[in-house]
Amino acid sequence: MDTENFQIAPSILAADFNILGAQIAELEKNGIEMLHIDVMDGMFVPSISFGFPVISSIRKECRMFFDVHLMIERPERYVKEFVISGADSITVHAEACEDLNQTIDLIHDSGVKCGIALNPETEIERVLPYLEKTDMILVMSVRPGFGGQRFREETLKKAEFLRDLRSEEKHHFFIEMDGGINKRTKEMAINSGVDILVAGTAVFSGDISENVRIMGGSTYAFRKHSFR
Ligand code: DX5
Ligand code: ZN
Helix, strand or coil: CCCCCCEEEEEHHHCCHHHHHHHHHHHHHCCCCEEEEEEEECCCCCCECCCHHHHHHHHHHCCCEEEEEEECCCHHHHHHHHHHHCCCEEEEEHHHCCCHHHHHHHHHHCCCEEEEEECCCCCHHHHHHHCCCCCEEEEECCCCCCCCCCCCHHHHHHHHHHHHHHHHHCCCCEEEEECCCCHHHHHHHHHCCCCEEEECHHHHCCCHHHHHHHHCCCHHHHHHCCCC
8 A cells, every 4th residue: 555545543442431422423523434442351461441332332323444453362252242243343363362264264254354463572474374364464563451552663564574575475455553653653654564553542632633633544545445
């Protein structure tokens, strides 16, 4: 993807849950088309966020593409429920799956897109056997579990490697980066081949409309290649 084609996917982990519906509506009003939904189980990551009831209630009012990021042990157990709750895409951690191949098939057979996430310490080799069948690779630029962390620049190398391999081997997966993305780090990520930029703090802290304007994200142009 070229540099003007990128998508911002705000992470609702950083939202004010007291006014979550209003904040999501504000994102939609500002042209955001993809919502990043961080599910944490307190086992795979040392934090607990939210689950099915929150997703299904925001699904009722929201037309955005739900990019559900499962930071949970053995995610294959809950794929169907996340689809019923409203997920359009389910990203699982390579480190959390007993059989990644089977989990990808289960997600696709459930009718939604599939992403594979890699922690900063996990070698890129872990996902190479699945590049042909996954729709997205999520390169974590922080250790999963919390928003507001510092961007880890060494993870850009993974995005560059995936970008180059994608064009060499004519794959179609999207590259997503997640953690510490802001006005400064987003440029580095885009220049390393990232297509979808997850941003929590950079979007939700302060004036959401202003933050969306600063973060940009040619949503229209992206629709041509859109991750749908
Ligand atoms: C961390 C989550 C990220 C995080 C991003 O485990 O996967 O999506 O919420 O938050 P910021 O953008 O604040 O780093
Ligand atoms: Zn995430």
